[in-house]
Amino acid sequence: MATADVSVTDNRDTTTSSGYKSRKYILGVIVAALALVPVLQWQTTNNLNFWLNLLIIIFLWITMSTSWNIIGGYAGYISLGHNVFAAIGGYLAAMLLLRLDIPVFVTAPFAGLVAMVVGFVIGLITLRVRGPAFIISTIALVLVLRTIIDNWDFLGGVRGLTLPLIGLDVQLVKIPFYYAMLLVALLSIYFSYWIRHSKFGLGLRAISQDEIKAETAGIPTKMYKVLAYAASAFFIGVAGALWSQYVTFVDPGTYLIILFGARPVLMTLLGGKGTVAGPVVGAALVILATEFSESQFGGTELNVIGVGVVMIIVLLFFPDGLVGSLRRAGRLPALLDWD
Amino acid sequence: MALLEIHGLNKAFGGLQAVRDCSFHVEEGSITALIGPNGAGKTTAFNLISGVLRADSGRVIFRGEQIQHLPPHQITRRGMSRTFQISRNLEDLTVLENMIVQSPVHGWRGLLRRSMSAEERDRAMELLEFVGIAKLAHAETRDLSYGQKKLLDFASLLMSSPKLILLDEPAGGVNPALLESIMERITELNEQRGITFLIVEHNMELVMRISHSVVVMAYGSVIAQDAPDIVQNDPRVLQAYLGEVTL
Ligand SMILES: Nc1ncnc2c1ncn2[C@@H]1O[C@H](COP(=O)(O)OP(=O)(O)OP(=O)(O)O)[C@@H](O)[C@H]1O
Ligand SMILES: [Mg+2]
Numbered sequence: 287m288a289t290a291d292v293s294v295t296d297n298r299d300t301t302t303s304s305g306y307k308s309r310k311y312i313l314g315v316i317v318a319a320l321a322l323v324p325v326l327q328w329q330t331t332n333n334l335n336f337w338l339n340l341l342i343i344i345f346l347w348i349t350m351s352t353s354w355n356i357i358g359g360y361a362g363y364i365s366l367g368h369n370v371f372a373a374i375g376g377y378l379a380a381m382l383l384l385r386l387d388i389p390v391f392v393t394a395p396f397a398g399l400v401a402m403v404v405g406f407v408i409g410l411i412t413l414r415v416r417g418p419a420f421i422i423s424t425i426a427l428v429l430v431l432r433t434i435i436d437n438w439d440f441l442g443g444v445r446g447l448t449l450p451l452i453g454l455d456v457q458l459v460k461i462p463f464y465y466a467m468l469l470v471a472l473l474s475i476y477f478s479y480w481i482r483h484s485k486f487g488l489g490l491r492a493i494s495q496d497e498i499k500a501e502t503a504g505i506p507t508k509m510y511k512v513l514a515y516a517a518s519a520f521f522i523g524v525a526g527a528l529w530s531q532y533v534t535f536v537d538p539g540t541y542l543i544i545l546f547g548a549r550p551v552l553m554t555l556l557g558g559k560g561t562v563a564g565p566v567v568g569a570a571l572v573i574l575a576t577e578f579s580e581s582q583f584g585g586t587e588l589n590v591i592g593v594g595v596v597m598i599i600v601l602l603f604f605p606d607g608l609v610g611s612l613r614r615a616g617r618l619p620a621l622l623d624w625d
Numbered sequence: 626m627a628l629l630e631i632h633g634l635n636k637a638f639g640g641l642q643a644v645r646d647c648s649f650h651v652e653e654g655s656i657t658a659l660i661g662p663n664g665a666g667k668t669t670a671f672n673l674i675s676g677v678l679r680a681d682s683g684r685v686i687f688r689g690e691q692i693q694h695l696p697p698h699q700i701t702r703r704g705m706s707r708t709f710q711i712s713r714n715l716e717d718l719t720v721l722e723n724m725i726v727q728s729p730v731h732g733w734r735g736l737l738r739r740s741m742s743a744e745e746r747d748r749a750m751e752l753l754e755f756v757g758i759a760k761l762a763h764a765e766t767r768d769l770s771y772g773q774k775k776l777l778d779f780a781s782l783l784m785s786s787p788k789l790i791l792l793d794e795p796a797g798g799v800n801p802a803l804l805e806s807i808m809e810r811i812t813e814l815n816e817q818r819g820i821t822f823l824i825v826e827h828n829m830e831l832v833m834r835i836s837h838s839v840v841v842m843a844y845g846s847v848i849a850q851d852a853p854d855i856v857q858n859d860p861r862v863l864q865a866y867l868g869e870v871t872l
Contacts, residue, residue, distance in 0.1 A: 483739055488740040489726070492715050502677065502698070505698055508696075
């Protein structure tokens with residue numbers, strides 16, 4: 287018998303309203319517009335590199351936050367150390383480029399796979415505990431990896447590794463990274479969306495609320511959590527690999543600091559933990575706010591304070607994050623309702 | 626034939642022996658009641674049987690297989706489902722989602738399927754209808770009343786088509802009309818679908834009316850297991866309850 291599979295939440299009455307019908311097209315137009323941005327590079331005498339760079343950074347953080355949300359949002363296990371997967375991806379791609387001359391665009395998916403496998407193994411160990419103990423274990427992970435890399439000359443130690451630029455002139459050099467990062471961001475959003483609407487995603491949401499209840503409902507919680515942790519590492523590994531050559535270096539001081547690990551958490555909380563759109567909105571807003579405040583106040587500590595204050599204010603008024611709180615109030619635009 | 630056999634279960638919390646050399650059985654197709662004063666160890670026994678707690682010693686045999694070492698989800702897969710004394714619904718999920726969570730997932734491919742098939746949805750709606758809360762299907766579970774949560778607990782168990790259902794005080798704190806309706810549902814499922822029940826319940830009138838066999842626990846041990854009319858007149862049982870009253 288042929289039965290249509292549907293998502294639990296596809297049955298809301300709102301799904302039939304016009305906002306939901308046009309959502310697909312509007313999102314399509316946005317993606318198409320983003321894909322066309324680099325084309326303007328030839329159409330204008332102005333150099334668009336500032337905008338390309340800004341968008342690449344946004345795509346990077348959308349990927350980070352969206353991936354983090356799989357374990358941190360859906361399953362409710364707060365990791366402050368997902369930057370280790372970016373570091374693994376970054377270092378792996380850097381070494382393969384330096385030693386074997388394989389371009390990062392080729393190694394990036396492979397870096398994602400390695401990050402995922404490492405995530406699986408780490409998950410088997412750290413996901414035995416929950417709550418504060420789990421959070422601390424994720425910070426410990428960053429510190430351990432940092433210590434190892436700091437002292438490993440093969441990987442450049444504290445100085446890190448410097449990578450060659452790709453051989454394109456300044457007008458073009460950002461474009462391959464732009465498309466690669468855009469693709470990674472879109473795929474990670476789709477991956478997250480797909481999980482959110484799968485049996486797996488429903489199981490993770492059950493785990494985030496009551497693990498014993500989830501177990502007695504028949505969900506192998508241990509396996510779900512480890513899979514979610516591994517899944518959340520994949521696109522972060524890919525993005526880390528691309529980033530390494532984009533900025534032409536990898537070093538412990540950029541990849542393995544607490545701030546890097548905390549950022550996707552803050553972005554996701556701001557946008558809406560456990561929602562598909564939340565991390566996307568949160569990442570874009572934080573990067574834009576940072577950029578704006580840097581342009582206003584210069585590259586000083588004031589930025590950090592400014593962005594921090596904005597975050598606190600937003601979370602005061604939207605405790606479930608922007609998307610989560612708007613949903614609860616019944617005011618979430620259809621365009622952002624991807625759950 | 627016994628669907629569930631408990632042999633010499635023990636469980637201590639620190640110095641407190643909550644379950645002590647506990648043995649009883651549940652006949653296939655029966656409604657078996659588990660009674661005893663507050664603190665007798667009934668809920669702890671449920672936790673040991675369903676795998677939520679690990680026993681210090683003893684065996685649990687379900688459908689001929691030892692299960693005391695298995696994690697809860699594997700026990701559920703083998704056809705045993707339970708409720709909790711205090712409802713443990715997933716509050717942030719909708720009522721329908723709470724139903725679907727209980728629906729078994731088959732293998733890796735099942736894991737990656739969309740969260741609900743049309744069949745599952747129909748089945749969930751049918752069961753919600755069965756307990757009379759179908760119109761709440763899309764409500765957030767947190768918004769349900771106490772009694773409605775109990776009904777959801779009960780209905781959701783049926784999603785996995787269990788052989789044995791463990792109910793920990795299904796009627797605790799619900800109004801008499803609802804209680805009556807829950808009991809009717811239990812007898813109906815027992816008689817028409819052959820589902821076996823093990824029920825912890827304090828309402829004696831009710832226990833005596835619907836159960837085929839009664840297990841009495843006191844201080845962690847089983848002091849009697851027999852037909853309701855026999856247990857009712859057992860001096861040891863009266864003593865266990867009277868003993869509590871005089872405390
Ligand atoms: N997790 C626990 N930690 C410590 N002690 C516990 C725990 N669970 C139960 N106990 C103790 O074990 C004993 C048996 O408790 P249990 O909940 O099994 O009783 P019960 O028969 O279900 O009682 P009631 O009818 O009140 O629900 C009690 O003394 C209780 O305080
Ligand atoms: Mg109890």
